Amino acid sequence: MDLESFTTLSIVLAMIHTLGLFTAVDAIMTARTSQGAIAWALLLIFVPYLTLPFYWIFGRSKFKGYVNTRRVRSRNIKDNTQTFRVVDVSVVADFSDRPDLLVLERLADFPYTHSNDIRLLVNGQATFDAIYDAIEEAKEYVMLQTYIFRDDGVGQRFVELLTRKAKEGITVYFLYDEIGSYQLSRTFLNDMRESGIQIHAFHTTRGKGNRFQLNFRNHRKIVVVDGQFAAVGGLNFGDEYMGLSKRFGAWRDTHLAIRGPAVQALQWSFLEDWYWASAETPHVNWDEAPVENAENTAIVVPMGPADTVETCGLFFVHAINSAEKRIWIASPYFVPDKQVICALQLAALRGCDVRIMLPERPDHLLVYLSSFHFIHETAIADRIAFYRYQPGFLHQKVLLVDDKFASVGTANLDNRSFRLNFEIMVAIFSEPFAKSVEEMLLADFEKCRKVDPNEILHRSFWFRLGVSGSRLMSPVQ
Incomplete structure (x- = not known):
């Protein structure tokens, strides 16, 4: 390599590292969690060549403007x-x-x-x-x-x-x-x-x-x-x-x-x-x-990444925390954050009938694999029941709390809905409507198999490795 080429390459590398440093500061200032801030900052500083494009695509937590x-x-x-x-x-x-x-x-x-x-x-x-x-x-x-x-x-x-x-x-x-x-x-x-x-x-x-x-x-x-x-x-x-x-x-x-x-x-x-x-x-x-x-x-609840608070996550946490007798949720994906996991566990410990209905067949492999980890993490003995819907694909987003509150809309039980997507849910307070949702979900449960929360432990090493790797991508799933 001649001197001119070496000088040009040095300038380009210096510019990339400088851009990585400034972007790392942005990550530290805006990342949702301390773990995310540390991970982005270290990668942007030490491996900016690969990390910068990923941060520009996936790094933002708020929708600007x-x-x-x-x-x-x-x-x-x-x-x-x-x-x-x-x-x-x-x-x-x-x-x-x-x-x-x-x-x-x-x-x-x-x-x-x-x-x-x-x-x-x-x-x-x-x-x-x-x-x-x-x-x-x-x-x-x-x-x-x-x-x-x-x-x-x-x-x-x-x-x-x-x-x-x-x-x-x-x-x-x-x-x-x-x-x-x-x-x-x-x-x-x-x-x-x-x-x-x-x-x-x-x-x-x-x-x-x-x-x-x-x-x-x-x-x-x-x-x-x-x-x-x-x-x-x-x-x-x-x-x-x-x-x-x-x-x-x-x-x-x-x-x-x-x-x-x-x-x-x-x-x-x-x-x-x-x-x-x-x-x-x-x-x-x-x-x-x-x-x-x-x-x-x-009440209609719009939610999205332009909100001043994480409306979708708070909606689910509040609904789960308000349950006195039961909380039934149907969702195509189960990649909850820690707050939702804790809310579900507390509901189960209060004696609520906690049921989560998910599809048996995946439409997105990473999300499907991640669900095995989060089912295992969320389960408390037999206090939380997970079900896999058998025929075709289950895509509904339905929530039933006790006997008077039900909600239907577009939000899934995953990080993408909690923080990255514009979603909307309609919450209905009506005993007759809640009864109709109960009857609908009971018919769906009849078409499900009950999941052993520990079934991941009986899978092959490579499957468990895939689940663990997929879990690392849960913030953008």
């Missing part, structure tokens, strides 16, 4: 929703004497509302039929937000419907996550735009500090029609959610169909995300429309 955009650009709808949030007390459920319930209201920044008609939608056929019928009846606008949208049979059915409604003069807003829906072609998206559909990607890499961040996702699935109907839950739009996947076959999922004041909170959540993606202010209906004789009191 979203809060400021929300504050500056959403004043118009904030003014409109003051009626919903503060003035119109006719639809607001007053829990001022229940500090345990006020926790969720303060987390959500939305009030509880009563007079909601909320219906469980079990699996793809019921969900897509309900959404299709609601869109068919749209008079003013349709808002559709999803993590995954496929250009397949299910996707084309809804594109044809949305295109027809747009031609009828209905305003159609379509928001998708560009990472979850990465398979959508430019031609497909352009065709939708040309048909009159207003379509935007969420743009998780938009904004200062997010340029290289591929780790944040908008995992919400929301449909709002005319501000009067909303659907939310675990189903994206694709053939696999109808049980047509060659890999999984049957697909077990749960959605909600909602009419009543809670629709306004779901509409608000959509509009915040739409602002971030488009900087536009849609004109929408803010009529709360309470449903006569509907007895469901509900």
Whole structure:
């Protein structure tokens, strides 16, 4: 190597190490945990060549710029929703004497509302039929937000419907996550735009500090029609959610169909995300429309990496801590943090019936392997029961506490939902609704096998090594 090349190489290496040093300072200042700060800092200082790209992609814990955009650009709808949030007390459920319930209201920044008609939608056929019928009846606008949208049979059915409604003069807003829906072609998206559909990607890499961040996702699935109907839950739009996947076959999922004041909170959540993606202010209906004789009191809890606190984790911890008799959770993934593990163990020690339902078949290998470690770590003798759902793939996100509280939405029991994804859950306080969730989950438990928490100890060395290695990646799973 000649002197000039050596000098150039030395300068490049010095610049990389300097950049690694400055980035290590950023990691120390912003990492969520002391262990994470130490790990990132050491790797950035001593191995910056490999670590810098990984930190730029996976290292951030907060989604930059979203809060400021929300504050500056959403004043118009904030003014409109003051009626919903503060003035119109006719639809607001007053829990001022229940500090345990006020926790969720303060987390959500939305009030509880009563007079909601909320219906469980079990699996793809019921969900897509309900959404299709609601869109068919749209008079003013349709808002559709999803993590995954496929250009397949299910996707084309809804594109044809949305295109027809747009031609009828209905305003159609379509928001998708560009990472979850990465398979959508430019031609497909352009065709939708040309048909009159207003379509935007969420743009998780938009904004200062997010340029290289591929780790944040908008995992919400929301449909709002005319501000009067909303659907939310675990189903994206694709053939696999109808049980047509060659890999999984049957697909077990749960959605909600909602009419009543809670629709306004779901509409608000959509509009915040739409602002971030488009900087536009849609004109929408803010009529709360309470449903006569509907007895469901509900609260909508949006959560995500732009929040000042870790809303999703706190939501689960609070729900588990509030359990007196039982806590049943159905989730496709089980990669909890220490707080959730401790909350589950304390619930079991209080004598609660603690059950966790997971899929038998994995869709993401690392998360599946990690679950073996966390099942073993969480279990206390036979006080916490784990179940593996046998037919196809279980994807529902459902929570049942005691006899009056149930929740359905998009959040999984894993670190990605706790800290990296934009999620949304609807909590319903209603004995009849909780009973319907109980009956649904009991039917699911009948299709499960009960898990031995120590089964990992009976697996091969290589399997246990894979589980241990996967656990190290749990912060980004």
